[in-house]
Amino acid sequence: MALFRSIGLFAAGLLVATVVAEGGARLIEATPLWRILPVAEVALYGPDSETGYTLRPNVSGVWATENHAQVAINALGLRDAAMTREKPAGTRRVVVVGDSMTEALQVQLEDSFVQVAERSLRDQGHAVEVINLGLSGATPAVNVQRLRHKGLPLSPDIALVTSSAIELSNPRPDDDSAYPGYIADGQGGARIGMAFRDSRGFQLRVGLVGDALYWMLDHFRVARILNARKNAGWLQEWPKTSREAAAPLCAGFHAQRLAQAFTEEGDGFALARVRAFARDLGAVSRQANMPVAVLMRDLGAVCGDNPVMLQRVQERLVALFGEHGVALIDSDAEVAVRLRSGEREEDLHGFTSRIGHGHYNIRGHQVYADVIERAIVDLLKLASHQ
């Protein structure tokens, strides 16, 4: 009897601890301490039958991975200000599709390059809405799907799609078991595969179990802590034997890889992927009668790269996308010309080495906002002629 009583008291104590942890997490979020102390990170993503996963509408909280920022997803499931699906009269809409660099969860919304560009354009007298369709981890196939199913219903006038030359140059077909990916179409080309829809994980997430899990995540901070921990790894702190990476040889491998990927002589899947990507974007452009431009990063020279080779790669890609009426912009080059004296491209990324250093910081967003602002102005002129 005493044993059962002890067990009961112990269980009650654990429950009290959980309630205290829940209260403590909420208290931190409710005060300016959320900027400094650990927070129960909001669970933003849910399943989506077209893109594999998406931002869940009307979810808000603190994003704590690589800097802390307040994040709110609007009713349309976008990381943007509240808006209607219908385009306001007299307003031109620009949708910006991309990955986590576009989604910009690391900074407050008003500091994201999408918002900075919108404000700047409005200050110049353009009646525009620049809409953030960024989604962390979005691959080219996911971007196409997102543009089709999230972007087009917003009746955009222009679409900007950010992409990475390195990602496109992967010689192997994509893995579509978790989200859409470009796979071989059996005729030497590529198509978007949607095998994720049949996966057990996806079925679970769209069913009752998923509903229950997301309800818990939305209402309990302790559930968010567990979810964040699961994503980070239960054995996150286990020492990893890291072999010091050999210093990269300055031998121009980056340019060689891109050149091999995007030429007819390449023996990988990359060329088929790029053609399919350009084809699909071109189809969206024609369907919506709107100009589409791709902002391509990673076309710049890395250690020892042959600039002539990179120039040919860029010309090749411009031609490939141009066949389908899609413009290609070298975003690295555009960023480079906007750097201040003494400023390096790396300075545009990161929030101290202890927090993270991959994504754009506030200065990075300011620079990139200028890049897309220029692209939007050019495309607006093009759109008005179409």
Next chain:
Amino acid sequence: MSFDSLYFLPFFLLSLAAFRALPWRGTVLLIFSIIFYIAAGWVDTVLFFIILAVNYAFSFMVARWRHSLWLALAVDVAFLGFFKYRNFLFSDGAVAGDFTSDIVIPLGISFYTFQLVAYLVDIRRGVTKLEPDPRKFVLFATFYPHLLAGPIMRANNLIPQLSRIFAGTGRRTLLVSWGLALMLLGATKKVLLADSLAPYVEDIFKHGPADAATAWFGCWVFGFQIYFDFSAYSDMAVGMAYLFGVHVPLNFRQPFLSTGPREFWQRWHITLSTWIRDYLYIPLGGNRGSKMRQMFLVVCVMGLAGLWHGANWTYPVWGLLWGVYIAMARLMPANVRIPPLLAWLPHMVMVNVLWAFFRAPDLGFSFRYLATMWGGPGMGSADYVSGGGQAVLMVLAGAALVLLQFAERRLYDRHVLVQLRRFDGPFLWAIMLGLITWLLLIPKSNINPFIYFRF
């Protein structure tokens, strides 16, 4: 295995359960302590046991032949010097560790070396008896709650307690919730406070402060970061040891409430301070001789203490400057009484100026940092105190850190113990264990090893 890692908690609970349930408590504790250290890596483990074997052999020699103590000390210092300072001494002096990269020295070597040195000296002095039982000797060195970063324990304190455990007459833990409360305090300080302050300190000392206010802010916050980090480890060590029936001395007593340099070192890393006093300062002359001689000795000893912290010129300079500060304070007439607040403010100024040396990556950076602190040009882009609103927030946050010291002092009041005793039981234990678990579940955006693991 770090105390703030999630997988450590089941290890600790398993070791405690086995310790309490099985009859061979000493052996159980020894086995778990060895397993604990093996997690640091096989190279570190093999080295550790080589050093243990050498010191075990030396302990017999020291007990018998007086002069063998010098040989033993030379060997221990040589081990420490080689593994800790070889890059510093034999390369370009660049340090491949400290605050910005992975830990590169054998885990805990500074701490267990000091503990073993003290053991050998105490045998020679007759303060402690030779411990011939290899199990007790190994457990004395490997007792895992305090193995990696102290508190540094004396053999005449720890070995008798371990002997009683082996004999089955170990101290019964009287107040489980006290041990758990210390562990909870430590986990809170490490996970919520130290790790939260780390990014700001990192940014300021990597990119340089943009102005004087940020420079002062950086040193102030670093002082609290290292305090929360190190005292957290010590709290958890004391708490865990208590649950094994071993009393380990507290290592910190709210040092930011001190009003002078001597008091600071009576409150900061107390076991290291007393080790330096007993095994360096007093043997080298202590308070004997002229005032000048004493002051010189203080400066030298503190310089060595600084050197112990790491293989970088900033550390011995930090120590030497502390020595100068302590020596200067000794010149103050004893009968002069300064109101605490008036004494505290300039004392905190000095403490923060000295932190600039401790945290800076090199001496040049530290001097430029000091210049910025005292009104010189900004040396970098880190800017945390510009703008009225942000400045107010940062000043308030800085003040709150000091208030936490007062709050922490209250936790050691007698009435807290009375309340813990009153409610001690499964309910309270579960609350504390549950809170510790939730703290350890919080994912880390970056792995921040305990700072003193680097020393």
